[in-house]
Amino acid sequence: MTGAPVLSVRGLAKQFGATKVLNGVDLDVTPGEVTFLIGPSGGGKSTVLRCLNFLETPTAGEIAFDGQRLCHEDGGVFQAARESVLREARSHMPMVFQHFNLFTHRTALENVIEGPVIVQKRPRAEAIEEGRALLKRVGLAERADYYPGQLSGGQKQRVAIARALAMRPKLILFDEPTSALDPELVSEVLDLIRELAEEGRTMIVVSHEMMFAKRLAGRVHFIAGGRIEESGTPQAIFDDPKSDRLKAFIRSILH
Numbered sequence: 001m002t003g004a005p006v007l008s009v010r011g012l013a014k015q016f017g018a019t020k021v022l023n024g025v026d027l028d029v030t031p032g033e034v035t036f037l038i039g040p041s042g043g044g045k046s047t048v049l050r051c052l053n054f055l056e057t058p059t060a061g062e063i064a065f066d067g068q069r070l071c072h073e074d075g076g077v078f079q080a081a082r083e084s085v086l087r088e089a090r091s092h093m094p095m096v097f098q099h100f101n102l103f104t105h106r107t108a109l110e111n112v113i114e115g116p117v118i119v120q121k122r123p124r125a126e127a128i129e130e131g132r133a134l135l136k137r138v139g140l141a142e143r144a145d146y147y148p149g150q151l152s153g154g155q156k157q158r159v160a161i162a163r164a165l166a167m168r169p170k171l172i173l174f175d176e177p178t179s180a181l182d183p184e185l186v187s188e189v190l191d192l193i194r195e196l197a198e199e200g201r202t203m204i205v206v207s208h209e210m211m212f213a214k215r216l217a218g219r220v221h222f223i224a225g226g227r228i229e230e231s232g233t234p235q236a237i238f239d240d241p242k243s244d245r246l247k248a249f250i251r252s253i254l255h
């Protein structure tokens with residue numbers, strides 16, 4: 001649980017044109033830790049995740065991941081690492097999206113092996129073997145040759161999680177992984193994420209499932225207005241919020 005952070009973020013900022021969306025986010029994630037990001041719509045949660053693995057390029061700040069500096073400031077000038085460094089980092093920091101983002105013309109297994117074979121250049125036979133084992137791990141051994149269109153939302157999300165695991169991730173990013181699911185399918189995905197937490201996987205989870213966050217999180221960050229307004233244990237955040245903004249947010253989700 002302890003040790004050097006696998007991810008360390010300082011002063012992360014992001015601007016789209018003249019609009020400041022992130023205003024200096026600091027974040028440390030240690031190996032084996034499950035971090036939850038909560039907060040109001042438009043507060044910047046997705047943008048934080050997307051900047052961490054450079055799906056979006058930050059405008060300022062420092063990110064260090066797995067001993068590599070992904071970006072920093074040099075004399076006030078923002079500098080990102082080489083594309084090869086960013087690609088490598090992204091491959092070990094996969095993201096699970098709300099809308100699955102599976103390749104629709106590829107089978108479940110083909111989706112899972114794409115990253116290992118194309119990005120990580122691992123032997124195809126090995127990737128297939130590992131991919132089948134991962135599909136079994138997420139309860140989909142029988143669905144390896146199905147296309148996404150032939151799977152339920154919960155099954156698609158479990159394929160997406162198997163695809164993330166296939167990258168041998170150091171950190172998995174989840175952006176509202178159950179928000180697009182029918183209510184009866186939510187628990188199969190939450191159960192799987194809980195199992196991954198129990199295995200000691202390191203994860204950052206954006207979720208509106210507050211009971212789930214309360215049970216699973218090591219640390220919770222409340223993001224609003226592009227900054228972390230308050231951080232703490234789940235007990236501190238949910239049972240003893242300090243800032244008015246967090247108090248109002250907790251009230252609004254409990255209503």
Ligand SMILES: Nc1ncnc2c1ncn2[C@@H]1O[C@H](COP(=O)(O)OP(=O)(O)OP(=O)(O)O)[C@@H](O)[C@H]1O
Binds near residue numbers: 039042
């Ligand atoms: N590509 C973009 N161009 C311009 N503005 C953007 C872009 N992406 C996000 N934003 C803006 O950044 C702000 C933060 O958005 P973000 O999606 O990170 O919020 P969020 O906390 O994930 O919200 P939600 O809970 O609704 O998913 C919003 O005001 C949004 O409109």
Ligand SMILES: [Mg+2]
Binds near residue numbers: 045046047175
């Ligand atoms: Mg979002």
